[in-house]
Amino acid sequence: MKHVAMVILTAAAIAFVLPSEAAIYTANLNGGNENPATPSAGTGSTTVALDTTTHTLQVIVSFSGLTSGTTASHIHCCVAPNGNAGVATTTPTFTGFPLGVTSGSYNQTFNTLAASTWNPAFITANGGTPASAEAVLAAGLVAGQAYLNIHTTNFPGGEIRGFLLALSTASSVVPTLSQWAMGLLAAVLVLAGAFVMRKRSA
Numbered sequence: 001m002k003h004v005a006m007v008i009l010t011a012a013a014i015a016f017v018l019p020s021e022a023a024i025y026t027a028n029l030n031g032g033n034e035n036p037a038t039p040s041a042g043t044g045s046t047t048v049a050l051d052t053t054t055h056t057l058q059v060i061v062s063f064s065g066l067t068s069g070t071t072a073s074h075i076h077c078c079v080a081p082n083g084n085a086g087v088a089t090t091t092p093t094f095t096g097f098p099l100g101v102t103s104g105s106y107n108q109t110f111n112t113l114a115a116s117t118w119n120p121a122f123i124t125a126n127g128g129t130p131a132s133a134e135a136v137l138a139a140g141l142v143a144g145q146a147y148l149n150i151h152t153t154n155f156p157g158g159e160i161r162g163f164l165l166a167l168s169t170a171s172s173v174v175p176t177l178s179q180w181a182m183g184l185l186a187a188v189l190v191l192a193g194a195f196v197m198r199k200r201s202a
Helices: 004-018 120-125 131-140 177-201
Strands: 021-030 043-051 056-064 070-077 103-109 146-153 160-163 165-171
Touching: 021 056, 021 131, 021 146, 043 146, 043 160, 056 070, 056 146, 070 131, 103 120, 120 131, 131 146
Parallel strands: none
Antiparallel strands: 021 043, 021 160, 021 165, 043 056, 056 103, 070 146, 146 160
16 A cells, blocks of 8 residues: 555656656758748757647747848748748747847747637638647648748848758657646655655554
8 A cells, every 4th residue: 555655646746747748849940941042041940849738839949140130930831841831820920039130049838729829810721719720730740841930121031941840759848837846846745755654654
């Protein structure tokens, strides 16, 4: 019975410590990936994590060397490489994305059941709800038919971009503060439970 209780407590701790499962996608961003290609020497990278269980979309971007200031950034879907597709995510740009700069970084998590996460036209064209938009983007990512684009003053159609490719299905990229806090609490509960059971055994 003691071992069963310890297993339950340990499982609870692990559940709190580990972030939820998410499908991870990455891309290198450059001018050659644009259509038509741009002569920009700018480069960047992105990691996108979509969790259709917790309905979150985490977008991490780093970029530098652009020819002019940024005006917008989005995920576009769905088209086979190296085609062009409409904007899927928030318009006119990702919330909080650094604008008017030639280099920067970004990390934001979106609620995929919120209409504000999506381009209204993408919702309308894909089932009419945020949930249906999420499903279409998820399928597009799996098929390698979604890309992240960074738009600038010199290249309003996009200066650098990259098609997102699956990395793995693993834990979300960055645990939230609440996940760390709950993990710490669960670990304390495990230690407390072990102490109590040890006292009873004695």
